[in-house]
Amino acid sequence: MTDFFPEIDTIPYAGPDTDNPLAFRWYDADRVVRGRTMRDHLRFAVCYWHSFNWDGFDIFGDGTLDRPWLDRSLDPIAAAERKMDVAFEFFAKLGTPFWCFHDFDIAPEGATFKESAANVDRLADRAAEHQQQTGVELLWGTAKLFANRRYMAGAATNPDPEVFAYAAGQVAHCMDVTHRLGGHNYVLWGGREGYDTLLNTDMARELDQLARFLHLAVEHKHRIGFQGTILIEPKPFEPTKHQYDYDSATVFGFLQRHGLEDEIKVNIEVNHATLSGHDFAHEIAVAANCGIFGSIDANAGDDRLGWDLDRFPVSVEAMSLGMLEILRAGGFTTGGLNFDCKLRRQSIARDDLFRAHIGGIDTMARALLVADALITDGELDRFRADRYAGWDGEFGQRLLAGELSFEALRERAESAAEPQPVSGRQEHLENLVNRYLVTAR
Template sequence: MTDFFAGIDRVEYKGPDSDDPLAFRFYDAKREIMGKTMEDHLRFAVAYWHSFAWPGGDPFGGQTFERPWFHGDPMEAAKLKADVAFEMFSILNAPFFTFHDRDIAPEGDTLQESNDNVSAIADIFERKIEETGTRLLWGTANMFTNRRFMAGASTNPDPEVFAWCAAQVKHCMDVTHRLKGANYVLWGGREGYETLLNTDMGRELDQMGRFLSMVVDYKHKIGFEGAILIEPKPQEPSKHQYDYDVATVFGFLQRFGLEKEVKVNIETGHSVLAGHTFEHEIETANALGIFGSLDANRNDYQSGWDTDQFPNNVPETAVAMYYILKGGGFTTGGFNFDSKLRRQSLDPVDLIAGHIGGMDVIARGLIAAAAMIEDGGWADFVKQRYAGWDKPENQAMLADGADLETIAARVHSEGLDPQPVSGQQERLENWINRFV
């Protein structure tokens, strides 16, 4: 045991009336809702990078956090960081965690040295997973921090960078497979471009598609049973990202015949940067059959960048949860807290408090969404709004063989004169507020 979280007990559920700041008020892991426990519905994961690797910087200021593993021999520091991380997972009773390879171990002078460092920490993880029961939701390779990736990873104009990325991803997939990860994620932090003046977009998209195809092939070769996920992001740091949003990713997957092989990991903050709501991206993924996993956070709506704050908006979360439940919920995915403390939140207890708050907010969203589904009023309204399409003569307009001439003839022969019907948005908004 380390002394980083000294004096902080395991977080327990104490109910809505509790005034204990380090207790769950709504997240009751074993409470059953719609036939599943909260734990199984939500599948919470702690993100290694923001909680343990991030130093507290922002675009205009450097490190504000002082962590004991930020100093000393890099591998010894990485081992200490692993000890602290699993202590925090146990305090929160978190069922999962996530990592980038560069979060968990220092980069070496060669790729082999870097891989050896990651493997050494994976040995520790393997033992701690067995001891604690906290599992790996997903792993991913960091191919955006090092200066070699400044022009992209798989989309880089330098083929040697492409080759490096292939070797790095192979090793990270091997580690994720060894640790029985439920998914493997590709986040193309620099898979985009800053200016078209020096960019061959067609070539870069082909490279990215071929790379992803090889990732899928390798998944099957090693027998990895988890899902391959792409995390959409519209910008920052690249001006134009090739994985802008869920719909863009789906078009890319279709082009390379991967729409049955790859799903998406959707982040709240990235949805906002793309000009969407979180629920829009969730329902788009549901409609296209590529819903995989979620990163739980929020943006400051007054800031134009990805602030990664812990979620705290119950009404927004409830609507997102409604669409998650409506789509069938998670299979291999879950809620990963891609959330970080504010630069002034310096104490270890702040890490615990941030996760407690986020878990409670999402649990409240789950409770509200389940109640909305049980009531059925929202679904009934939407069903009634489209009820006309259930009539055989209207279904025929969408069937194979339907044509404009036949439809036009029907309009004239029946004297159709459609009149607008109220969408009742305000009444629906009021209805939702009854549950949150």
């Protein structure tokens, strides 16, 4: 264990009335909610990339954060080992049960594929030792198929089959590493699987390539005996003008078309849902209805800034509506809540990384309590059931069963009384949610 955070002890639960910024107010890991502990409901993970592999740079300025292992003058492997030691010190002191990584976040790329793979293997061995010592598990791993120049035109959708082959090899190796580390999932994020202009793009060809790549990934999963879930992370745009995995509905349609809907689920990012024009809760509901709900990247954007900000979640209201849909879907199985979040460039103190994660964890824990209270109260579910009660009656069931033709329905419309609209009571239901935002404990 390192001493990068020497003034920080293990973060305790201190209760809602504490004024200690380095303690949890709402996340009591052993508290039982709806038959499961908070730890098991929420399955928190810390992302390796933003927390330890990013120094705070943006397109207008150099990095601002204190990340000495990112100094380019250092030996790359020694720096990667130092970075990993610090990361696991953080995971252990924060008390989150999981972490997530890209292959070239934990290790530097080499001059050749073999050298790169050897670097990842070396750091994966170190990660295995840290996992054994701390008890922290791997929620998911993924290959970085978007940063290197070779992937400027995509990986699976690249016009050059040699790039496709390189990407396939990289995913195969990263999936092997994820399997070796006991990963619960493997994520495929198509960072550049899209297009900037149709002038140079054969969309039909690229979609066929993407389907072939996904089939290969599934085949490799079964070949190596990986028991985790393969996840796709939807995103509508950025860095490309249009991503092929735009949102959960788009992903499901693609999976269904290519016979993959029983093999692959989605990892939904809150900020990506916002960018696609949807609410977080909407994306979860769609995925759950389609049977592809898998995991969550818990973060937030900004209503006035239309790009991927990766802020830590602070809105209990927004997260409560998302947690409500997660509970309705039966909760997580192999998935969890990964904080795919960045500190702000001015948050330069070392303990800011703890304060940010503590706030995000408490936000999600409080959201869980609100969602539980809403379900326990039952008013939302009763109102929704009553609103659709006609479909549960004889006439509604005959309609759904296909027993009535348009001609029969026209005859009914001609003879029946005018249907009387019933209030949807949106404001009442919104007020109900607000009430539990205050009272749920």
